[in-house]
Amino acid sequence: MLSWSCKETNQKVDLLPIASGTGDPLLPGGEALIGMVNATLAGSGVADARDKVVAALGGEAAVDAAAVIGNFEMMNRIADGVGMPVGAGSRKRMADVIELLGLDQYPHA
């Protein structure tokens, strides 16, 4: 979805920071957003990470980031809890991303 939305809106994105958790993904405020996800899920340095998003993108963005993190904590639990299979079509369509981000190493891949 990230690659698709960037392609459709003519934005460049570097996907590697998604896997590594560090670096600039090339989207506005991207580094701060990745830092907020890291801090939220680690439970450490959260206020500082939140404030960096506020400084980069504003308070509304920080609130939405927290909501999206929450939403995907939900979706991850659902997908993993029901044993959602990854279809052959998805694998073929996402082959380059799977290799780049090492998604095949995940337990449910």
Next chain:
Amino acid sequence: MFDFAAAPLPIREDLADAFRHVWKRLASPGTWWAGAERVAIAAVARAAYASADIPPVDLPEPAIEAAALLGQRPSAVTRSHVADWGERGLDPYRYVELIGVVSQVTTVDTFHRGLAMNLEPLPVPSAGEPSHEEPASPVSVTKAWVPMIGPPNIPITLSAVPAEMAALEHLSGFAYMTYEEMQNPAFQRGLSRAQMELVASRTSAINECFY
């Protein structure tokens, strides 16, 4: 409940309302679990997420194990776990509802954690009996581990328990976006669509979730 007057940032009222809806449902009798059981499931998942001691709760042992593992490390759940829980009495419908409860509470809690806010206290359970509502369409187990109304697909993951499927869609529409809004690559709230997907992708990467 969910009074964000003292929050560090202004919180969207539609989001606050969505969280109140989650809490109201959490406290109420569900499809297969009573309100007290649903709140107990939430308490177990919340404690496990924080690596805290699991509180004493009146739940069957497989339900405690499932709520704890889903709460703490969902990628560690395996087909064998689900089969074992089933053999020990946690039938697939109750398990699907449990997934719904754990995942929705985790959304609300994670939102609070992300903004460095205290967690909302769990609600006081309401009395009443579970509805035992069956899905309108037949369900079957195909390639996933639980029954669904069709081939496994994200929008029907919890379709064996329609009330949980509807609740998931409702919450996700406010915390992320609706299925209709997902068709728009330029959808924007406080974040652009691409920024939202960046946050989603990093969250899934940490959770080692393919989705």
